[in-house]
Amino acid sequence: MDDPFHLAPLWEALLAIYNDIAKVCDRHGLRYYAADGTALGAMRHDGFIPWDDDFDIFMPRPDYEEFKKLAVVELPEHLKFVCHVNTPEFKLLFGKVQDCRRDKIETIERETGRCLSNGLFVDIFPLDGFPSSMLGRMVLRIRSIMAVQHSVFKNYRLRELPITGKIRWGLGSLLSPLYILCGQKDSLLCLEEVYKSYPYAQAQIVSSYDCTLSVFRKRPLSKDVFGCGVLHVFCNQTIKVPTDCEKFLENEYGEWWRLPPEECRHPTHEYAERVPWWLGPTKK
Secondary structure (H helix, E strand, O other): OOOOOOOHHHHHHHHHHHHHHHHHHHHHOOOOEEOHHHHHHHHHHOOOOOOOOOOEEEEEHHHHHHHHHHHHHHOOOOEEEEOOOOOOOOOEOOEEEEEOOHHHHHHHHHHHOOOOOOOEEEEEEEEEEEOOOHHHHHHHHHHHHHHHHHHHHHHOOHHHOOHHHHHHHHHHHHHHHHHHHHOOOOHHHHHHHHHOOOOOOOOOEEEEOOEOOOOOOOOOEEHHHOOOOEEEEEOOEEEEEOOOHHHHHHHHHOOOOOOOOHHHOOOOOOOOOOOOOOOOOOOO
């Protein structure tokens, strides 16, 4: 397999984390699918994209919530589930399964010549229901924008924000009395509740929302695109991808089978400083 950035040791470790996640999901009948660049790599390269340095999974919301509970007791001891509840510094609305072995991470850093500032992890993005009606979408957008402003207002320092962030912070300060009246004390939980307000089981279309700084992460798709998932060749094994993975990738990337420009073909997760959760959750 093509490996111009010498990422093979990292890929092997990420696949090991995925396999442990898959075992828990399969044991309990939970739905899960390779997402984003991982699904793209499966379909276009039969493995990792040669410059990809992470692994992404989608789970329908009910399965995601169940997995969060199971992860504590059923994942191997060295794997920990990280989210904004057990790691206050983590300001995003998805979860990570993090390998908490310092020696393992440092060994891979020596072998690849890279700083794994985020540690070894697999991202897990919940899929939520999305309203079908125009009115429902309008209401969701308004509620989302309100919650996003609240999140920026409560979680970010004004001097550290770009100009758009300062504008959002200003809107948040104007709306803060309303937040207090509504009893919205935890902005991330508030935003998560907005996204969970359209139950996955009843929804015809679904989407993934993962952060506090954008209202919608992905364009919504029919739930049938994900289905129960199918197995696809990936490196020397198989992984589960959406049932209609080509339609998912077309929605996500357009002409997904074409390679990006040469200047865009590089890893994206190497930073100068370690994140607080690189060895797992920061609180019990």
